[in-house]
Amino acid sequence: MTQSLLHQILDYANRADPYPIYEELRKSPVHHEADGPYVISTYYEIRSLLHDPRISSDARNLASNAAEPPAGAPSEESTLPPGFLKLDPPEHDRLRRMTNRPFGPPHSPHRVDGMRGELHDIVTGLIDGIGDPDRIDLVEQFSYPFPVTVICRLLGVPREDETRFHVWADTLAANLDPDPDADPAERDKGAQDARMQLGMYLAGLIEERRKNPGEDMLSQLATAKGDDGPMTTMELLSTAALLLIAGHETTVNLITNGMLTLLRNPDVLQRLRADPRLAVPIVEELLRFEPPVQLVPQRTTLADIEVRGVTIPKGASVWLVLASGNRDPRRFEDPDRFDPDRPDIQHLGLGSGIHSCFGAPLARLETQFALAELARRLENPRLLEDPPPYRQNAVLRGPRRLHLTCDGIRP
Amino acid sequence: MVRIAVDLNRCQGYAQCAFLAPEIFAMHGEEALLYDPDADAAQREKLAQAAAACPVQAILVDAVESDAVDVSAEAVSGGR
Amino acid sequence: MDGDGSLERLKRDGRIVVVGASLAGLRAAETLRDKGFAGSLTLIGDEACEPYDRPPLSKQVLLGRASAERTALPRLRALDATWRLGRAATGLDMAARRVRLADGDEVPYDRLLIATGVRARPWPNEAEADLDGVFVLRTRDDSAALARRLDAGPERVLVIGAGFTGSEIASACRERGLPVTVAERGAAPLVGALGGVVGAVAAEMHREHGVDLRCGVMVTALEGDASGRVRAAQLSDGSTVETDVVIVSLGALRNTEWLAGSGLGAGPRGIACDAGCRAFDIRGIVTDDIYAAGDVARSPHALFGYQFLSLEHWGNAVSQARIAAHNMLSESTDRLPHMEVPAFWSSQFGVNIKSVGIPSMGTEILVSQGSLADHRFLGVYGYQGRVIGAVAFDHGRWLPFYQELIETTAPFPPPFATVDRRPEGQRPLDADFPDPSIPTHGPTVTLSGYSPADRRMTFTPAH
DSSP: OOOOHHHHHHOGGGSSOOHHHHHHHTTSSEEEOTTSOEEEOSHHHHHHHHTOTTEEOOGGGOGGGGSOOOTTOOOOOSSSOOOGGGOOTTHHHHHHHHHHTTTSTTTOTTTTGGGHHHHHHHHHHHHHTTOOTTSEEHIIIIITHHHHHHHHHHHTOOGGGHHHHHHHHHHHHHHTSOOTTSOHHHHHHHHHHHHHHHHHHHHHHHHHHHHSOOSSHHHHHHTOOOTTOOOOHHHHHHHHHHHHHHHHHSHHHHHHHHHHHHHHOHHHHHHHHHOGGGHHHHHHHHHHHSOSBOOEEEEEESSOEEETTEEEOTTOEEEEOHHHHTTOTTTSSSTTSOOTTOSOOOOOTTOOGGGSOTTHHHHHHHHHHHHHHHHHHEESOEESSSSOOBOSOSSBOOBSOOEEEOSEEOO | OEEEEEOTTTOOOOOHHHHHOTTTEEEETTTEEEEOSEEOGGGHHHHHHHHHHOTTOOEEEOSSOOOOGGGSHHHHHTOO | OTTSSHHHHHHHHOEEEEEOOSHHHHHHHHHHHHTTOOSEEEEEESSSSOOBOSGGGGTTTTTTSSOGGGOBOOOSSOOOOEEEESSOEEEEETTTTEEEETTSOEEEOSEEEEOOOEEEOOOSSHHHHTSBTEEEOSSHHHHHHHHHHHHTOOSOEEEEOOSHHHHHHHHHHHHTTOOEEEEESSSSTTHHHHHHHHHHHHHHHHHHTTOEEEESOOEEEEEEOTTSBEEEEEETTSOEEEOSEEEEOOOEEESOGGGTTSSBSEETTEEEBOTTSEEEBTTSOEEEEEEEOGGGEEEEEGGGTTEEEOOOOHHHHHHHHHHHHHHHTSOGGGOOOOOOOOEEEEEETTEEEEEEEOGGGOSEEEEEEEETTTTEEEEEEEETTEEEEEEEESOGGGHHHHHHHHHTTOBSSOOSOOTTOOGGGGSOEEOOOSSOOOOOOOOEEEEESSSGGGOEEEEEOOO
């Protein structure tokens, strides 16, 4: 018997190249298998549902949640309340607004722009420290430490604590992966423990920041007095956990996928080396071509919704396969071609609507700096392994290692 | 100088431009955008970043120099 | 025209004249070149400057964040056009196909696009309008002069009329710390465009920001001092407002006077044209060589019962210009209808207001998301059981959904649950428009197709 499409998406064997499965999926834009989620794979339908107020991000609206969590639906039973990613307005809007206050415009318009020098220095330091150019693991030596260092500085989390929180963050990220074969109870327990430990760690940190506030985001969130009042401690903890995890589980994949894609498209790499400004359109095309968040698995219908002739009933689980929409030939000409000169890239790589990626501007800048500098400094880089080994996660998809070699490292 | 116009019908206030080029773009409240319609050429790179990052591609920037060369009275009086 | 090669000749060496060198005129000219028009292209404008963008004039410029002289529109492509700027078109000879200019010069055309737009409605009393310190706001020069006067720190600004422009001016003045009085004849600001329910929210925004808002009053007279400077305004309620800057913001007049006697179907309500932007003559017969686009055009809209709509919207100017340019160069069966859903925005008092469809056609409103009290909400307008418009206050990301409801003539009130539906949003309210227009009945038209690029009209005949 052939495997169902849903299983094929999640099957690790397809991790290196899920795009043929997405192409198959797009033949029925609203794909539904018995008891499973409704899987949306075409560009216009995904974009429209991302702006549809009948779609909830709050798992409490799943019809099946009244009973027990269905296979494939990540549950959110733990000591911390859900972060704003998994909330609807008005709570979502209020928390996101408050979180944005120390991060972006209108209140902090220079925060991200002001990190340019720092980002450049971190990239330079990491490339300087690569050492032996014969065998580089880009993930270990660059793509992972870079965003982690950045998010730690931004939040005010000591970088040396990384060994403690990265295990919890990994567990929580893995829990986002809707693996239908895993024992849900087991998974939930692991995630619950990780969330509690991360929460306790952050609680200690926040306590400290309240006493000695600095310029970092945690300090400012902990001491904020905006129009929306202060966050409760629980809100603060789940927000901090969300930022910490999101800030280091996504950009790492974007950077690694980016270098992998450039190495597979040496002409583009060559052009980037000659003109670092090309990093800007490269990153946008990359967000279309290899988005670090492949699908959004936690949406629920608040009403019966008709999509392309199929009625999705109220309370159903809906998956939006962003990475498939990005390859939809109805929207993008020659979609399987990596083409940074593409006009009008309105990709779905960072989502759209009210839940669009909170850290997007930072992820963009980080990846632009990273790719431009890697292109400039690595001499004649080549892949040692193609495809590279991937991480298990089908949602936050990216290589576990990216082994490459080069002739030397330019100063 | 680089001339800019933003199609504010398209704009949905994602603020990517205001993050990346705060000298040119600013949020006015949560969602409204204000921008300098004639940015300093020194900001060209940041402007390109901002325009590329706009999720709804609402930022219009000069693609060519203006060709309104005959605005001057002399050229106008020439007639046809 | 069809099939005899004349279209090819037009594209190769025809003469196209665009009267009106603003947003619609410029974008139409660019589209003509994009579509392969290689003949001579002339743009005629009454202002001596190249095309500029107007929205910043009542926002950034008044806030002192941009200069009025520097809002020229970006050029999206090379035009290779002849510019006749600084002289207005004063007449049209349809038979001879010539446009007459203020200096007596005449410009011949094979195809003509009229995009002369609108101008600010002046204060009706000329002597009072001439007082120093009395302004309107429409052009770059208006904005520059007003910004200079605001820089000088007036004692009190009086804004007459609380439509979008008047409200934006009041907002900018308050942000600069200037005392402002707003006099509005209606019951609330924005009431004509958005109705009383939303107008009440706008009124709260004015007052919370310290505007001295007076509704239900008219300004009956402006008074000047001995040196000819405005010093006070008399209001219909018997009160007097002492003021040294008055901004008259009473809407717009269409620039069609130059067409009087030409035989074109042009008048105070604009230039009537078909859904493909071809202008009608006074006999109601469509011309094939004269097109109209932008604020000055009035055309039937498929989604709104084929009523003739004239829309003073930025997006409308752009889309109509492109349609007109396309149709000028197309065989009749390749022409496109102008069926862009109307949309506009305004920002005032730190709130972004966006709208799609035609709220003022609505008789009822439902607050489907958010809350009026927070000034963050989404209001849906209903007309005869269908969704006809929507307005968003700091809720713009949801609007595409509501636009789709309008395009598909979805039922009103929307029969489904939404995120963030509050108790006040459970039942439609009377939208409370001062004078609802009653559209004609006709077949229902919906837009269909999967993608915006793939739009089709679907007709459902009336019973």
